[in-house]
Amino acid sequence: MKNANKKTPGGETHQTTDDAHPYLTNNQGMHIADNQNSLKAGERGPVLLEDFILREKIFHFDHERIPERIVHARGSAAHGFFELYESLSDITRADIFQRAGEKTPLFTRFSTVAGGAGSVDTPRDVRGFAVKFYTKEGNWDLVGNNIPVFFIQDAIKFPDLVHAVKMEADRAYPQAGSAHDTFWDFVSLMPETSHMIMWAMSDRTIPRSLRTIEGFGVHTFRLVNAKGKSTFVKFHWKPKLGLQSTVWDEALKLQAADNDYHRRDLFEAIDSGNFPEWELGLQLFDQKTADNLPFDVLDPTKLIPEEVVPVRIVGRMVLDRNPDNFFAETEQVAYCPANIVPGIDFTNDPLLQGRLFSYLDTQKSRLGTANFHQIPINAPKCPFMNMQRDGMMQMQVPKGRANYEPNSLDMAGEEPGPRECPVTGFSSFRGRPEEEEQGDKLRIRPASFADHYSQARMFLHSQTENEQAHMASAMVFELSKVTLEHVQMKVLANFRNVSENFAARVAKGLGLPLPAKTPSAQPVQDFKPSPALSIQKNMKEMLKGRCVGILINDGSDAGIIDKLQKEIKKAGGSSKLVAPRLHGIVLSDKSKIKVDGQLAGTPSQLFDAVAIVLSEAGTAQLLNEGAAIQWAMDAFGHLKAIGFNKDARPLLDKAGVAADEGVVETGKQFITAAAKRFFQREPSVRKLA
Numbered sequence: 001m002k003n004a005n006k007k008t009p010g011g012e013t014h015q016t017t018d019d020a021h022p023y024l025t026n027n028q029g030m031h032i033a034d035n036q037n038s039l040k041a042g043e044r045g046p047v048l049l050e051d052f053i054l055r056e057k058i059f060h061f062d063h064e065r066i067p068e069r070i071v072h073a074r075g076s077a078a079h080g081f082f083e084l085y086e087s088l089s090d091i092t093r094a095d096i097f098q099r100a101g102e103k104t105p106l107f108t109r110f111s112t113v114a115g116g117a118g119s120v121d122t123p124r125d126v127r128g129f130a131v132k133f134y135t136k137e138g139n140w141d142l143v144g145n146n147i148p149v150f151f152i153q154d155a156i157k158f159p160d161l162v163h164a165v166k167m168e169a170d171r172a173y174p175q176a177g178s179a180h181d182t183f184w185d186f187v188s189l190m191p192e193t194s195h196m197i198m199w200a201m202s203d204r205t206i207p208r209s210l211r212t213i214e215g216f217g218v219h220t221f222r223l224v225n226a227k228g229k230s231t232f233v234k235f236h237w238k239p240k241l242g243l244q245s246t247v248w249d250e251a252l253k254l255q256a257a258d259n260d261y262h263r264r265d266l267f268e269a270i271d272s273g274n275f276p277e278w279e280l281g282l283q284l285f286d287q288k289t290a291d292n293l294p295f296d297v298l299d300p301t302k303l304i305p306e307e308v309v310p311v312r313i314v315g316r317m318v319l320d321r322n323p324d325n326f327f328a329e330t331e332q333v334a335y336c337p338a339n340i341v342p343g344i345d346f347t348n349d350p351l352l353q354g355r356l357f358s359y360l361d362t363q364k365s366r367l368g369t370a371n372f373h374q375i376p377i378n379a380p381k382c383p384f385m386n387m388q389r390d391g392m393m394q395m396q397v398p399k400g401r402a403n404y405e406p407n408s409l410d411m412a413g414e415e416p417g418p419r420e421c422p423v424t425g426f427s428s429f430r431g432r433p434e435e436e437e438q439g440d441k442l443r444i445r446p447a448s449f450a451d452h453y454s455q456a457r458m459f460l461h462s463q464t465e466n467e468q469a470h471m472a473s474a475m476v477f478e479l480s481k482v483t484l485e486h487v488q489m490k491v492l493a494n495f496r497n498v499s500e501n502f503a504a505r506v507a508k509g510l511g512l513p514l515p516a517k518t519p520s521a522q523p524v525q526d527f528k529p530s531p532a533l534s535i536q537k538n539m540k541e542m543l544k545g546r547c548v549g550i551l552i553n554d555g556s557d558a559g560i561i562d563k564l565q566k567e568i569k570k571a572g573g574s575s576k577l578v579a580p581r582l583h584g585i586v587l588s589d590k591s592k593i594k595v596d597g598q599l600a601g602t603p604s605q606l607f608d609a610v611a612i613v614l615s616e617a618g619t620a621q622l623l624n625e626g627a628a629i630q631w632a633m634d635a636f637g638h639l640k641a642i643g644f645n646k647d648a649r650p651l652l653d654k655a656g657v658a659a660d661e662g663v664v665e666t667g668k669q670f671i672t673a674a675a676k677r678f679f680q681r682e683p684s685v686r687k688l689a
């Protein structure tokens, strides 16, 4: 059916349906004749209540939002697959771990924790790392974080923790930040937060990209094989691009440069075919190993160093497809740690046990119905059927009389209904015969959870000097935003248990005297440092997945730019051109080009390394341009490689860029430098605590 395009009284033309475009309808399937004007009594008359098309459209729009997640509201996600490297059938009967080479579809959502859905991507915050595997035996959700431990040991403290970190109750600020009174008040009174606080103050919480974070299941889980034998497991995700973080000043400026920095980065990487990849690692250990560790494996504030129990790499996750629709998929996806499959099981970790209740409950409140599992992004990709019925938004149309089990009806004539299967069905790990899962009813913390400081100290001592200085400076920053001196003092008193030196540095940075030490329930132990916990010790020097910004102007040497871009591409990286104007930059060879970013809106913090290629005249023009000077100054201050051609040198001089091994002329040495950060430069650009 063809329609001629229609003219409105105002004279604009609106496209109507043709062979390529389907009919626009209302929600009942009725064709719409006019989607531009409401129904009025006369040309300039009142709109009529009768306009059911207008009312349906506005009614639906009015209800477009659903409650955002209580925590982890701000997130970005992607589809992909998990590929198993080797069969783990000796350790688990989980179907996903049986056949080497087999791929399982999945959907992964990354998030910040504290901010609302519309908050920025780069505050100092923990990142959520939630994976939904659509396995052949049901959905398995591994709902983890980018930090392997948690703030608290018992689920009953979670609402307090979250209330404390979120915006304050009366003033509704700060949004998405922990640097305020109530968070640190809670921390100061809960020494069990000490270990996680050290992680939160480290560069782990200011990642460069979601593609460069690790993921952890946090709790100890179990893998159970066909014979019913249980092996403890801790889950790890290791990014193929290695770990990479920002420096604090860069993170702050990224917030201003691009609120959606991580979301855009993930989307663009996938869109351009640079699929982010992680390897799944397992720390597998038995009861004897658990019994010999100097802490309790049920305590989620503790990690097992990789040097003690190695991480066995068993497969990889590739994210290769962006969501088609943010709301339908990323917003409506409902993760739940209780979604497990036969061959995977829980432990008695009291935080995990609380989570097993919370997520199902929160999904009902967010998605409005107990049938949220039928939404496409949440539905298993294997058959699912049972006798659960009805409820709001039931999408299925079950047949027959029998909606209960056992029944004899669906055997006699009706379509056969589902029945239980003791062989393939889930059965909980029975526990150890010598370990009673019963006892007096008690509200108690086990004594084995009482050491709050030893692993916090271990984490600190596992970092490079520069990373330790970042942590002390982060703590000074956060506590300097706290207005209550007694809270600052209590935090310092606690942290004297972690490290006298660290507490003293923070106290000095704040200009406060060191208070008396908080007594520790247990003597603090000096564990061996774990180099695996440091970002800087584990960064990969590579251009793959990274982007170089190239600042140019009229007259820039076309040959240098072309060679540079080719070399970057050859090394696996990408590049973007930045100039004072978006259109019409005329290069040395008189070619006229459009660049990728306009200087004032494309600051250097958006890039992993920068190059400045200018003619003498082009440089002279930019010497009075604050944005250009800041571009170079920030790249230097953020410890990035800076490539330049000789004529651009005056701009570097004006920006105070000193010569060091990261500041090099464009060419081979720049390609090598661009794959690194120059942490050794930092003492020359800022004073750390």
Ligand code: HDE
Pocket: 069, 070, 071, 072, 075, 109, 110, 111, 127, 128, 129, 130, 143, 144, 145, 150, 154, 155, 156, 158, 216, 217, 218, 219, 333, 334, 335, 351, 352, 354, 355, 358, 359, 360, 362, 363
């Ligand atoms: Fe969550 N958490 N959590 N959490 N969590 C939620 O579920 C909760 C905890 C984590 O991308 C909520 O669907 C309790 C640890 C991630 O959609 C809620 C406790 C870890 C996500 C909830 C914890 C996490 C959530 C909010 C303490 C790391 C985002 C909306 C007992 C292992 C998933 C929702 C996504 C989301 C409860 C602690 C990770 C309210 C009660 C520990 C990655 O149910």
